[in-house]
Amino acid sequence: xxxxxxxxxxxxxxxxxxxxxxxxxxxxxxxxxxxxxxxxxxxxxxxxxxxxxxxxxxxxxxxxxxxxxxxxxxxxxxxxxxxxxxxxxxxxxxxxxxxxxxxxxxxxxxxxxxxxxxxxxxxxxxxxxxxxxxxxxxxxxxxxxxxxxxxxxxxxxxxxxxxxxxxxxxxxxxxxxxxxxxxxxxxxxxxxxxxxxxxxxxxxxxxxxxxxxxxxxxxxxxxxxxxxxxxxxxxxxxxxxxxxxxxxxxxxxxxxxxxxxxxxxxxxxxxxxxxxxxxxxxxxxxxxxxxxxxxxxxxxxxxxxxxxxxxxxxxxxxxxxxxxxxxxxxxxxxxxxxxxxxxxxxxxxxxxxxxxxxxxxxxxxxxxxxxxxxxxxxxxxxxxxxxxxxxxxxxxxxxxxxxxxx
Amino acid sequence: xxxxxxxxxxxxxxxxxxxxxxxxxxxxxxxxxxxxxxxxxxxxxxxxxxxxxxxxxxxxxxxxxxxxxxxxxxxxxxxxxxxxxxxxxxxxxxxxxxxxxxxxxxxxxxxxxxxxxxxxxxxxxxxxxxxxxxxxxxxxxxxxxxxxxxxxxxxxxxxxxxxxxxxxxxxxxxxxxxxxxxxxxxxxxxxxxxxxxxxxxxxxxxxxxxxxxxxxxxxxxxxxxxxxxxxxxxxxxxxxxxxxxxxxxxxxxx
Numbered sequence: 001x002x003x004x005x006x007x008x009x010x011x012x013x014x015x016x017x018x019x020x021x022x023x024x025x026x027x028x029x030x031x032x033x034x035x036x037x038x039x040x041x042x043x044x045x046x047x048x049x050x051x052x053x054x055x056x057x058x059x060x061x062x063x064x065x066x067x068x069x070x071x072x073x074x075x076x077x078x079x080x081x082x083x084x085x086x087x088x089x090x091x092x093x094x095x096x097x098x099x100x101x102x103x104x105x106x107x108x109x110x111x112x113x114x115x116x117x118x119x120x121x122x123x124x125x126x127x128x129x130x131x132x133x134x135x136x137x138x139x140x141x142x143x144x145x146x147x148x149x150x151x152x153x154x155x156x157x158x159x160x161x162x163x164x165x166x167x168x169x170x171x172x173x174x175x176x177x178x179x180x181x182x183x184x185x186x187x188x189x190x191x192x193x194x195x196x197x198x199x200x201x202x203x204x205x206x207x208x209x210x211x212x213x214x215x216x217x218x219x220x221x222x223x224x225x226x227x228x229x230x231x232x233x234x235x236x237x238x239x240x241x242x243x244x245x246x247x248x249x250x251x252x253x254x255x256x257x258x259x260x261x262x263x264x265x266x267x268x269x270x271x272x273x274x275x276x277x278x279x280x281x282x283x284x285x286x287x288x289x290x291x292x293x294x295x296x297x298x299x300x301x302x303x304x305x306x307x308x309x310x311x312x313x314x315x316x317x318x319x320x321x322x323x324x325x326x327x328x329x330x331x332x333x334x335x336x337x338x339x340x341x342x343x344x345x346x347x348x349x350x351x352x353x354x355x356x357x358x359x360x361x362x363x364x365x366x367x368x369x370x371x372x373x374x375x376x377x378x379x380x381x382x383x384x385x386x387x388x389x390x391x392x393x394x395x396x397x398x399x400x401x402x403x404x405x406x
Numbered sequence: 407x408x409x410x411x412x413x414x415x416x417x418x419x420x421x422x423x424x425x426x427x428x429x430x431x432x433x434x435x436x437x438x439x440x441x442x443x444x445x446x447x448x449x450x451x452x453x454x455x456x457x458x459x460x461x462x463x464x465x466x467x468x469x470x471x472x473x474x475x476x477x478x479x480x481x482x483x484x485x486x487x488x489x490x491x492x493x494x495x496x497x498x499x500x501x502x503x504x505x506x507x508x509x510x511x512x513x514x515x516x517x518x519x520x521x522x523x524x525x526x527x528x529x530x531x532x533x534x535x536x537x538x539x540x541x542x543x544x545x546x547x548x549x550x551x552x553x554x555x556x557x558x559x560x561x562x563x564x565x566x567x568x569x570x571x572x573x574x575x576x577x578x579x580x581x582x583x584x585x586x587x588x589x590x591x592x593x594x595x596x597x598x599x600x601x602x603x604x605x606x607x608x609x610x611x612x613x614x615x616x617x618x619x620x621x622x623x624x625x626x627x628x629x630x631x632x633x634x635x636x637x638x639x640x641x642x643x644x645x646x647x648x649x650x651x652x653x654x655x656x657x658x659x660x
Contacts, residue, residue, distance in 0.1 A: 003530035008512075015514040310510045313471060314572075315499025316527055317492055401471040404506060 009327035027336020030289035035344035043366035055202040057233035094228025115142035116229035118219035122187030137219020156198035165194035168208035293387035309403025318396040325392030333384020337377035416444040422477035452623040455632035503573030507585035518553040563594030
């Protein structure tokens with residue numbers, strides 16, 4: 001189909017070897033940078049999110065806040081009323097009918113796991129030491145599916161039988177507690193004690209300092225919510241669907257649904273800012289690559305003016321000359337991006353090999369996804385063609401009579 | 407050949423051709439002032455004249471590389487004045503062959519590839535038949551041994567012969583040559599010119615040759631003389647004897 005144009009284009013490229021190699025290297029460098037940065041940022045963000053969500057639910061359902069509605073006389077026309085109300089203090093409240101809600105949620109395809117929880121503030125006491133804690137009552141197996149609790153155990157064995165509890169490692173240090181010791185719990189004026197079966201590292205220092213995990217029933221009686229649950233923790237299949245799902249649930253049922261994006265708003269906006277600046281860098285790099293190709297091709301057109309004149313005199317149409325140069329752009333774009341992807345893979349390999357955590361394992365898990373590589377290569381090829389447009393049009397418009405005289 | 411045996415329908419007809427450069431600008435210059443002549447099939451014509459007389463401009467107009475500013479130019483009966491660039495290009499491709507002063511081969515292609523370029527351009531690929539034809543033409547110009555050599559590896563005379571082969575490969579009715587021997591020494595000039603005459607005899611192709619070498623002009627069948635943009639002489643002359651191996655004095659017109 002483009003037999004003539006491709007034969008001439010490849011031969012022209014071979015003839016101007018130095019320039020061709022230069023352009024290909026330029027494209028390769030640009031593509032490598034773009035692919036490497038994309039893979040790096042994507043990998044880092046994924047790692048960050050995994051760590052953040054390591055000790056959190058993706059979505060939390062809780063009862064709606066108690067609000068105060070002012071009793072008002074119907075407003076008469078022409079008057080405006082200013083109302084002031086005192087916001088009510090929130091008490092621990094249970095989600096009405098949560099037991100029927102759980103199977104409904106589990107049936108949804110987007111939901112991976114559901115775990116009811118009773119949480120309350122309290123104190124942990126041992127001897128003279130008293131520490132403020134967040135008391136969390138759960139069903140161990142369900143909770144394990146939410147935050148992988150069993151994999152976070154650093155001492156002892158995770159068990160939540162009656163009178164048993166699991167505490168954060170830093171809290172254990174602060175209280176001088178080891179596996180098997182007893183710890184006193186005070187909450188809402190009720191005292192209890194539990195025997196520590198395991199210590200956990202939840203990955204976040206603050207959590208390790210304050211978390212005490214007890215069986216669901218224990219928490220229910222401590223907080224005077226028999227059979228109740230103050231929240232439902234959910235994990236979802238696609239973490240990015242959490243926000244939409246939260247909105248959906250809140251609209252459907254009279255509950256509050258908060259996604260992890262909402263609870264970690266600062267992190268999310270930081271990640272977004274990162275993504276935006278990465279996109280900016282990629283855009284700039286591509287523009288530079290396009291300009292580089294274009295400038296070298298312009299020189300090539302100037303050098304080849306006589307040959308273009310000969311071709312035109314022999315009967316090559318303007319369209320054929322245009323396509324010869326556009327093809328040159330496409331070829332160097334494709335070759336350059338192939339080389340660039342290869343370079344990116346090497347760079348990523350080097351990164352994974354050299355950047356290690358204190359435990360000797362690679363700090364981050366970065367890889368170049370085939371789809372990303374393909375996309376970048378396709379864009380680079382298109383950029384090659386775009387870069388060739390201006391020089392190609394110039395070549396096509398050359399006056400054959402004058403070009404021949406050169 | 408003499409007028410009596412001119413081909414019935416002329417190949418090209420120029421009528422009152424004028425060419426003005428920089429029209430409307432202060433440096434406006436009319437280079438051709440109403441040139442008229444016609445060429446039939448199988449003619450071998452020299453276009454002579456002093457430098458600056460407009461020979462190359464006239465040849466470019468005949469070759470559809472430039473448009474005339476006025477007058478009519480018909481090729482194989484069809485008027486060329488209203489045609490757009492694409493149509494002119496097509497007409498160039500089918501009706502004309504070019505030989506330039508500097509060989510003007512593509513340096514990145516071998517001799518054979520240069521000669522197959524016109525077919526490649528037309529068909530989008532080089533058919534076996536086209537390749538065979540190219541080999542045959544290269545053999546006819548005496549370069550059977552050099553088909554895979556690049557222009558850079560050939561002498562000036564050989565390059566010019568490749569150029570002639572390329573001009574003839576698609577058998578156009580008319581070949582335009584702009585000082586084809588201008589860059590060659592005497593021996594090579596004679597060789598190349600003899601080749602052109604032989605091709606003319608064998609294929610019946612018409613040749614319009616711009617030259618300022620009076621010896622070569624004398625060996626053409628007809629002379630057009632251009633002075634200051636005007637045709638001052640249009641005379642036929644028998645191909646004079648002298649040197650070459652063209653033993654047939656009456657080169658038969660097509």
